[in-house]
Amino acid sequence: MKIEVFAPASIGNVSIGFDVLGLAVQPVDGTLLGDVVTIEGASENKLSVVGEFASKLPAEPEQNIVWHCLNLFNSYMEKRAFQPMPVHLTLDKKMPVGSGLGSSACSVVAALVALNVFYNKPFDDETLLKMMGEMEAQISGSLHYDNVAPCFLGGLQLMLPTANKVTTTLPSFDDHFYIMAYPGIEVSTKAAREVLPDSYSRAQAIEYGQILASFVDACYRKDEEQAFAIFDDVIAEPYRKHLLPGFEQARDYLMAQGGLAVGISGSGPTLFCICKNEQTANELACWLKENYLKTPLGFVHVCKADTNGARVLN
Ligand SMILES: Nc1ncnc2c1ncn2[C@@H]1O[C@H](COP(=O)(O)OP(=O)(O)O)[C@@H](O)[C@H]1O
Numbered sequence: 001m002k003i004e005v006f007a008p009a010s011i012g013n014v015s016i017g018f019d020v021l022g023l024a025v026q027p028v029d030g031t032l033l034g035d036v037v038t039i040e041g042a043s044e045n046k047l048s049v050v051g052e053f054a055s056k057l058p059a060e061p062e063q064n065i066v067w068h069c070l071n072l073f074n075s076y077m078e079k080r081a082f083q084p085m086p087v088h089l090t091l092d093k094k095m096p097v098g099s100g101l102g103s104s105a106c107s108v109v110a111a112l113v114a115l116n117v118f119y120n121k122p123f124d125d126e127t128l129l130k131m132m133g134e135m136e137a138q139i140s141g142s143l144h145y146d147n148v149a150p151c152f153l154g155g156l157q158l159m160l161p162t163a164n165k166v167t168t169t170l171p172s173f174d175d176h177f178y179i180m181a182y183p184g185i186e187v188s189t190k191a192a193r194e195v196l197p198d199s200y201s202r203a204q205a206i207e208y209g210q211i212l213a214s215f216v217d218a219c220y221r222k223d224e225e226q227a228f229a230i231f232d233d234v235i236a237e238p239y240r241k242h243l244l245p246g247f248e249q250a251r252d253y254l255m256a257q258g259g260l261a262v263g264i265s266g267s268g269p270t271l272f273c274i275c276k277n278e279q280t281a282n283e284l285a286c287w288l289k290e291n292y293l294k295t296p297l298g299f300v301h302v303c304k305a306d307t308n309g310a311r312v313l314n
């Protein structure tokens with residue numbers, strides 16, 4: 001039996017919900033923007049890494065997060081007195097690393113979903129999410145679910161403060177277009193977390209809470225005007241924007257040309273821009289290709305919300 005699982009790219013934070021809001025996205029042209037993990041039985045555990053961005057990962061398979069996922073999954077199996085089997089995992093690394101597109105989350109989610117399907121789903125979604133969070137924390141230095149949750153479950157996910165339920169799906173603006181512009185340079189999530197202040201003022205806390213609450217309320221009422229009226233990232237963008245060459249100029253241009261909102265996807269350097277109609281999205285995508293990309297590895301995709309999340313391909 002051979003199982004192939006795809007896990008999509010995501011926008012961490014979505015500007016206004018630092019560590020607590022995330023949206024899965026898929027290009028409208030059908031490109032698979034995400035990682036694919038294939039699993040099959042084998043005589044011993046093995047990980048092969050292929051794909052466009054395979055060379056950007058550690059050469060030793062044991063240092064790949066997919067290998068850590070296998071070990072973690074097997075330890076959960078043993079705790080439940082299930083006997084894990086040796087498997088051959090193949091990671092098709094389609095996602096650039098350190099991109100702000102939730103690249104490590106794609107590998108983590110695809111690997112853990114593939115393992116769970118291979119063993120006929122011994123673990124429920126909540127248990128899998130906890131495993132995914134643990135793996136993401138290992139890479140970025142602290143626990144945040146805003147990439148793994150949308151990547152796994154699809155759509156717009158709001159992380160909850162409760163212990164027994166990690167995330168809930170918000171009604172998203174599914175008709176809108178999300179332009180994703182990856183400039184082709186790397187920004188490490190761990191390093192981009194280290195530039196943030198340890199504490200924020202009372203005024204900043206009030207502003208953050210008010211903007212996020214206003215957006216969530218608007219999602220439920222499909223009130224686009226309220227949702228995007230104030231879409232300011234007061235937690236991360238002011239401290240991270242210097243890591244993204246040309247971000248401020250691009251944001252100002254895109255907003256002046258009809259973008260509804262512009263922000264840093266995850267910890268960057270990918271920029272996202274939300275548009276109401278496809279023609280504007282295509283025009284702004286062309287401008288970003290010419291003005292925001294820094295190396296030949298960069299790309300721009302016009303996307304929609306991916307409401308499916310991780311899925312078996314075959
Ligand atoms: N399968 C994998 N996918 C992505 N990164 C991986 C993987 N395995 C190990 N890594 C390492 O984890 C780190 C991921 O960096 P990070 O900035 O968190 O990426 P991203 O923001 O794109 O998720 C890099 O040092 C990378 O070498």
Ligand SMILES: N[C@@H](CCOP(=O)(O)O)C(=O)O
Pocket residue numbers: 012013018019020099100101102103104144146147189192193236265266267268
């Ligand atoms: N909330 C995190 C999101 C990181 O996303 P990534 O795609 O850059 O890994 C943060 O902003 O640190």
